[in-house]
Amino acid sequence: MDRLSVKKILTExxxxxxxxxxxxxxxxxxxxKFSFLVLNDGSSQENLQIIVDEVLxxxxxxxxLLSGSAVxxxxxxxxxxxxxxxxxxxxxxxxxxxxxxxxxxxQKKATSLEFLREQAHLRIRTNTFGAIMRVRHHLAMATHEFxxxxxxxxxxxxxxxxxxxxxxxxxxxVSTLASDVTKSPKTKEGxxxxxxxxxxxxxxxxxxxxxxxxCYAMGLGAVYTFGPTFRSENSNTTRHLSEFWMIEPEVAFxxxxxxxxxxxxxIKYLIAYALEKAPKELEFLINREDATCEKxxxxxxxxxRDSKFxxxxxxxxxxxxxxxxxxxxxxxxxxxxxDELQTEHERYLAEVHFKMPVIVTDYPKQFKAFYMKQNPDxxxxxxxxxxxxxxxxxxxxxxxxxxxxxxxxxxxxxHMQKEPLWWYLDLRRFGSVPHAGFGLGFERALMYITxxxxxxxxxxxxxxxxxxxx
Amino acid sequence: MDRLSVKKILTExxxxxxxxxxxxxxxxxxxxKFSFLVLNDGSSQENLQIIVDEVLxxxxxxxxLLSGSAVxxxxxxxxxxxxxxxxxxxxxxxxxxxxxxxxxxxQKKATSLEFLREQAHLRIRTNTFGAIMRVRHHLAMATHEFxxxxxxxxxxxxxxxxxxxxxxxxxxxVSTLASDVTKSPKTKEGxxxxxxxxxxxxxxxxxxxxxxxxCYAMGLGAVYTFGPTFRSENSNTTRHLSEFWMIEPEVAFxxxxxxxxxxxxxIKYLIAYALEKAPKELEFLINREDATCEKxxxxxxxxxRDSKFxxxxxxxxxxxxxxxxxxxxxxxxxxxxxDELQTEHERYLAEVHFKMPVIVTDYPKQFKAFYMKQNPDxxxxxxxxxxxxxxxxxxxxxxxxxxxxxxxxxxxxxHMQKEPLWWYLDLRRFGSVPHAGFGLGFERALMYITxxxxxxxxxxxxxxxxxxxx
Numbered sequence: 001m002d003r004l005s006v007k008k009i010l011t012e013x014x015x016x017x018x019x020x021x022x023x024x025x026x027x028x029x030x031x032x033k034f035s036f037l038v039l040n041d042g043s044s045q046e047n048l049q050i051i052v053d054e055v056l057x058x059x060x061x062x063x064x065l066l067s068g069s070a071v072x073x074x075x076x077x078x079x080x081x082x083x084x085x086x087x088x089x090x091x092x093x094x095x096x097x098x099x100x101x102x103x104x105x106x107q108k109k110a111t112s113l114e115f116l117r118e119q120a121h122l123r124i125r126t127n128t129f130g131a132i133m134r135v136r137h138h139l140a141m142a143t144h145e146f147x148x149x150x151x152x153x154x155x156x157x158x159x160x161x162x163x164x165x166x167x168x169x170x171x172x173x174v175s176t177l178a179s180d181v182t183k184s185p186k187t188k189e190g191x192x193x194x195x196x197x198x199x200x201x202x203x204x205x206x207x208x209x210x211x212x213x214x215c216y217a218m219g220l221g222a223v224y225t226f227g228p229t230f231r232s233e234n235s236n237t238t239r240h241l242s243e244f245w246m247i248e249p250e251v252a253f254x255x256x257x258x259x260x261x262x263x264x265x266x267i268k269y270l271i272a273y274a275l276e277k278a279p280k281e282l283e284f285l286i287n288r289e290d291a292t293c294e295k296x297x298x299x300x301x302x303x304x305r306d307s308k309f310x311x312x313x314x315x316x317x318x319x320x321x322x323x324x325x326x327x328x329x330x331x332x333x334x335x336x337x338x339d340e341l342q343t344e345h346e347r348y349l350a351e352v353h354f355k356m357p358v359i360v361t362d363y364p365k366q367f368k369a370f371y372m373k374q375n376p377d378x379x380x381x382x383x384x385x386x387x388x389x390x391x392x393x394x395x396x397x398x399x400x401x402x403x404x405x406x407x408x409x410x411x412x413x414x415h416m417q418k419e420p421l422w423w424y425l426d427l428r429r430f431g432s433v434p435h436a437g438f439g440l441g442f443e444r445a446l447m448y449i450t451x452x453x454x455x456x457x458x459x460x461x462x463x464x465x466x467x468x469x470x
Numbered sequence: 471m472d473r474l475s476v477k478k479i480l481t482e483x484x485x486x487x488x489x490x491x492x493x494x495x496x497x498x499x500x501x502x503k504f505s506f507l508v509l510n511d512g513s514s515q516e517n518l519q520i521i522v523d524e525v526l527x528x529x530x531x532x533x534x535l536l537s538g539s540a541v542x543x544x545x546x547x548x549x550x551x552x553x554x555x556x557x558x559x560x561x562x563x564x565x566x567x568x569x570x571x572x573x574x575x576x577q578k579k580a581t582s583l584e585f586l587r588e589q590a591h592l593r594i595r596t597n598t599f600g601a602i603m604r605v606r607h608h609l610a611m612a613t614h615e616f617x618x619x620x621x622x623x624x625x626x627x628x629x630x631x632x633x634x635x636x637x638x639x640x641x642x643x644v645s646t647l648a649s650d651v652t653k654s655p656k657t658k659e660g661x662x663x664x665x666x667x668x669x670x671x672x673x674x675x676x677x678x679x680x681x682x683x684x685c686y687a688m689g690l691g692a693v694y695t696f697g698p699t700f701r702s703e704n705s706n707t708t709r710h711l712s713e714f715w716m717i718e719p720e721v722a723f724x725x726x727x728x729x730x731x732x733x734x735x736x737i738k739y740l741i742a743y744a745l746e747k748a749p750k751e752l753e754f755l756i757n758r759e760d761a762t763c764e765k766x767x768x769x770x771x772x773x774x775r776d777s778k779f780x781x782x783x784x785x786x787x788x789x790x791x792x793x794x795x796x797x798x799x800x801x802x803x804x805x806x807x808x809d810e811l812q813t814e815h816e817r818y819l820a821e822v823h824f825k826m827p828v829i830v831t832d833y834p835k836q837f838k839a840f841y842m843k844q845n846p847d848x849x850x851x852x853x854x855x856x857x858x859x860x861x862x863x864x865x866x867x868x869x870x871x872x873x874x875x876x877x878x879x880x881x882x883x884x885h886m887q888k889e890p891l892w893w894y895l896d897l898r899r900f901g902s903v904p905h906a907g908f909g910l911g912f913e914r915a916l917m918y919i920t921x922x923x924x925x926x927x928x929x930x931x932x933x934x935x936x937x938x939x940x
Contacts, residue, residue: 003723005621005691022723023691024901042691042722043621070901072723097723098872098902105900121682121893122900124689133690137623144614151475151513153607158931159629159698160642160675160713162938172630172668174675176702178648182660190652198642198702198712199938205630205644212591212931212940219594220603221475221493221512228629228697232646232668242668243630252512253473253492253542253567402568423591423940430575430592431494431540432568461628461682468632468669470682470893 003072007043015077015087021048022072022097024125028065035063037091039073042124045131045280049088050075056094067107068100068125113290113457120461120470128288131281132458135274135450139442140226142273143247146266147224152249155216155223157209162201163420170233171204172242205230210437211371211424213250214400217435218427224249226442234465238454239391241443243463250437256373256382256399259436260359263386263395264309266440267357271305274449285450293390293451300389301449304357311359314341314380320353321345340367341385343392350387357388370410371424372398373434384438391448397438404428473542477513485547485557491518492542492567494595498535505533507561509543512594515601515750519558520545531566537577538570538595583760583927590931590940598758601751602928605744605920609912610696612743613717616736617694622719625686625693627679632671633890640703641674642712675700680907681841681894683720684870687905688897694719696912704935708924709861711913713933720907726843726852726869729906730829733856733865734779736910737827741775744919755920763860763921770859771919774827781829784811784850790823791815810837811855813862820857827858840880841894843869843904854908861918867908874898 003020023041030036037050050073052062065071072095080086105119106126116123123129144154160174176198177184185193194202209225216223229246249266251259274282275298286297294300312320321335329352333342341360349358362380365372372381386395401407407428411418418425446458456462461470473490493511500506507520520543522532535541542565550556575589576596586593593599614624630644646668647654655663664672679695686693699716719736721729744752745768756767764770782790791805799822803812811830819828832850835842842851856865871877877898881888888895916928926932931940 007621022903024688042623042689068901070903097904098900100900103899121685121896122689124686125901126689130689133625133686134623136626137618140624141614141618144611148607148611151477153512153604154610155603155930156606156698156715158713158933158938158940160700160933160938162940172644172646173648174642174644175648176642178643178645178651178662179672181648181651181656181662186651192648192651198704198935199933200936201938202649203938215591215940216594216603216930218494219512219592219596219600228626230630234668243628245626426591428568429573430568430570431538431595433492433540434567460625460686463628463630463669465668466670468628468630468671468673470628470632470685 005043006039006041006046006048009048009077010044010046010087013087015079017077018074018092019077019089020072020074021050021089023070025065025067025069025071027067028063030063035059037062037065037071037073037094039071040130042130045127045134045284049080049086050091051088052091052094056091058094058096061096062094065096066100066102066104068104069096070098071096113454117456117462124460127284129457131278131284132446132450132452133460135278135281135285136446136458138274138277139270139446139449142270143226145273146269147249150222152222152224153216153220155209155213155225156227157206157212157225157248159206159228160199161204161206162199163211164204170231171207172230172232174203174205207231208246208439209248210250210439211421213248213437214424214427214435217250217252217437218431218433222249222251236465238456239444239447241455241459241462241464244455244459245442246439247442248437248439250435252433252435254399254436255434256361256384256436259397259399259438260311260361260384263384263397263438263440264359267386267395267445268305270445271301271449275301275305282450285452291451292453297451307356309357309359309386310354311361313362314360314364315362317341317345317349317360320349324348338364346385346387346392347389350392351389355389357386360385360387368398370414370416371400371407373401374406374410382436388448390451390453391444394444394448395438395440397436399434399436402428402432402434404432475513476509476511476516476518479518479547480514480516480557483557485549487547488544488562489547489559490542490544491520491559493540495535495537495539495541497537498533500533505529507532507535507541507543507564509541510600512600515597515604515754519550519556520561521558522561522564526561526564528564528566532564535566536570536572536574538574539566540568541566583924587926587932594930597754599927601748601754602916602920602922603930605748605751605755606916606928608744608747609740609916609919612740613696615743616739617719620692622692622694623686623690625679625683625695626697627676627682627695627718629676629698630669631674631676632669633681634674640701641677642700642702644673644675677701678716678909679718680720680909681891683718683907684894684897684905687720687722687907688901688903692719692721706935708926709914709917711925711929711932711934714925714929715912716909717912718907718909720905722903722905724869724906725904726831726854726906729867729869729908730781730831730854733854733867733908733910734829737856737865737915738775740915741771741919745771745775752920755922761921762923767921777826779827779829779856780824781831783832784830784834785832787811787815787819787830790819794818808834816855816857816862817859820862821859825859827856830855830857838868840884840886841868841870841877843871844876844880852906858918860921860923861914864914864918865908865910867906869904869906872898872902872904874902
């Protein structure tokens with residue numbers, strides 16, 4: 001008999017028929033003449049209750065199973081006696097596929113998120129991580145749907161990169177010489193001779209796919225990346241990963257205004273998709289005992305989905321922050337024009353002042369990358385950040401400088417080498433057009449939507465300083 | 471006026487209305503009183519012809535544009551006088567956005583694929599690469615649709631890995647110590663002290679996401695990865711990349727037979743999707759002057775889409791190969807039981823003997839990875855490869871060994887360290903179930919479907935030995 005998923009049984013309300021299910025036991029409860037198995041097969045947040053009668057030949061063994069055990073059960077699907085519309089299975093046979101024992105790490109119900117990080121290979125078997133990772137799946141699908149439906153093409157930008165585009169110090173080196181440097185070719189100075197390395201030069205893990213995205217937008221019109229990105233900064237916070245996934249759309253003929261609209265639509269699409277496809281997962285996560293998000297998180301998400309995002313300039317942001325009564329909120333960092341917008345400022349704007357996602361545009365050029373389009377004021381660039389309550393920045397973007405002379409002048413001003421980026425400059429030499437794009441940190445978006453407050457809990461196997469297990 | 475994409479204009483046959491289009495000129499042809507611009511905006515394989523009358527104020531400048539220039543044109547969409555149903559635009563205004571000059575590398579029409587590899591930042595502006603990358607996009611969408619519709623969850627397996635799972639020598643090291651080894655901590659032996667590296671140990675670029683996929687299949691039931699994968703082997707062939715994208719589904723409660731069926735359905739789905747979504751792209755690629763695929767490639771694809779795949783064991787494959795008359799086909803490598811199936815053998819089976827994709831199963835265990843399920847014969851494992859004409863192997867998969875004792879015995883036999891894989895072994899300790907999966911090389915599938923014969927031409931920015939430009 002072909003097996004049915006729990007999701008199919010419950011959503012299609014399949015009853016009064018025989019079926020086979022296969023999964024893992026979340027719990028086993030024995031009464032006088034019956035054993036109640038709670039089975040989850042990963043397809044759904046919900047479980048299927050199975051009633052096993054003591055007349056079954058292997059009843060004793062089944063009743064003795066520990067949670068985490070794998071079984072295949074064939075039986076009759078019926079309306080349960082308890083809750084309205086609940087469906088359960090009356091077992092006709094139970095095949096024991098894989099047992100657990102007392103050493104199974106997920107025995108106890110109250111298993112902390114910290115403990116589960118050390119069991120990253122098993123934590124997907126819990127309700128919490130099943131919920132998170134199904135939401136993650138749906139948001140990935142939403143991403144492809146959103147961009148594909150708008151005529152964007154998916155671009156796999158390279159992971160190994162020969163370019164240190166955003167300034168040294170935050171990149172991992174990729175090499176075949178490092179494993180045993182005593183045997184590797186060296187320069188006169190005693191450094192590794194990267195000219196004799198695998199790629200014939202020093203190579204890095206990419207921190208962005210944007211530059212290659214710009215190349216492709218100049219041919220395909222509109223593209224987006226969705227791939228892993230890397231930072232070797234030593235940030236041990238709840239919001240930083242060394243390896244994270246990023247979505248980076250890039251649009252030819254677009255200005256900052258258009259890309260800010262695109263980013264807004266995208267965030268709303270993600271929220272709407274999660275609410276539609278994974279409401280039970282979101283409800284479960286929000287109602288966890290140790291949840292730190294607002295109790296009305298679902299209502300907040302619906303409000304954001306249906307509202308206009310605030311849009312202010314950096315200059316306006318600083319004016320708002322400068323007027324905050326220190327008796328109400330005292331900032332650690334200054335808020336004069338030319339100061340950096342710190343996380344405390346970002347969160348104040350999104351969480352306290354606007355209580356909504358906020359798009360801040362036109363930052364002073366000294367904070368921003370060389371490729372951002374310079375405003376006529378000579379001081380600011382056409383950049384934007386989107387700040388959301390609970391997380392802070394989740395999107396950074398800009399219109400790109402499409403004027404070759406201005407771009408080269410800015411690179412000179414910042415003492416950047418132009419030669420390694422000859423190909424990037426070519427985009428401004430040949431058929432240059434206005435274009436713009438942004439990057440969304442996928443895990444930060446997941447934190448925002450699920451209400452989880454540690455980024456290590458929204459990626460399957462987190463990589464952080466001193467931590468690369470599994 | 472909002473701009474329309476060329477794709478929208480042509481597929482929805484928008485005529486007798488004014489519109490704006492923006493794109494790059496593929497050619498400019500001047501006659502007595504008109505200039506004919508051929509505009510492509512990346513949305514479609516097809517171009518839009520624009521007729522510019524000499525009465526336009528900037529006619530002289532427009533008529534002098536070189537191909538590759540970017541323009542915005544507003545005008546009237548009309549049925550063309552030439553081909554039936556062709557649509558063209560009568561320009562009312564032409565805004566010149568970005569020019570090119572004589573140094574533009576894509577000037578000539580006859581631009582070889584070899585030359586274009588050196589212009590990977592510009593080659594997407596050609597018909598050939600526009601076609602390839604749109605097909606690539608559609609096959610990526612097909613992949614997500616196929617698995618998501620079947621209840622699989624998308625898994626982002628880690629890229630930086632602490633485990634050398636498949637044996638040393640083919641992995642890139644990831645480190646923050648390598649950039650300047652003169653300043654890095656070393657061991658007594660003079661090697662880099664990876665215990666003081668970023669992750670506190672030596673780390674690598676992952677060669678597979680399978681092991682983590684198995685962890686997640688044990689919770690979510692069925693998962694698939696779709697991400698970059700790395701090999702540092704020194705293979706300079708038309709079929710190898712150092713960085714490539716792989717799709718790796720993993721299914722709990724599945725055996726080899728089920729996974730072979732899944733792989734078959736998946737390949738057919740990819741072909742059907744490409745034929746439906748990108749027929750013009752495929753036609754263009756197949757009819758290129760330097761195309762090396764069969765002239766009837768489209769018919770072959772349709773045949774494969776609609777046919778049953780052949781399924782034979784390794785033992786049967788060797789019997790077939792052993793009977794081949796050396797006068798007809800002389801193999802370089804031997805074909806006795808226990809010999810490896812070489813590319814020449816794989817291609818003979820798929821291209822000459824069966825003229826179809828072939829699934830070969832149950833290989834001798836000495837060729838295959840430690841995790842494959844051992845057959846009762848003690849000699850073979852439940853592995854499969856799928857071989858396709860023109861490319862050879864595009865899928866490798868297996869049922870996994872779910873018996874802890876057998877898996878540990880095989881690891882001992884192969885002199886593998888068990889400790890680093892404690893978490894992988896845990897999957898067999900707690901609720902172990904039969905499970906199986908496979909890996910599809912995305913670029914190899916693209917080669918097969920597009921008929922392109924160099925893998926460097928089906929990925930945006932190829933990485934190969936001594937080559938990491940852009």
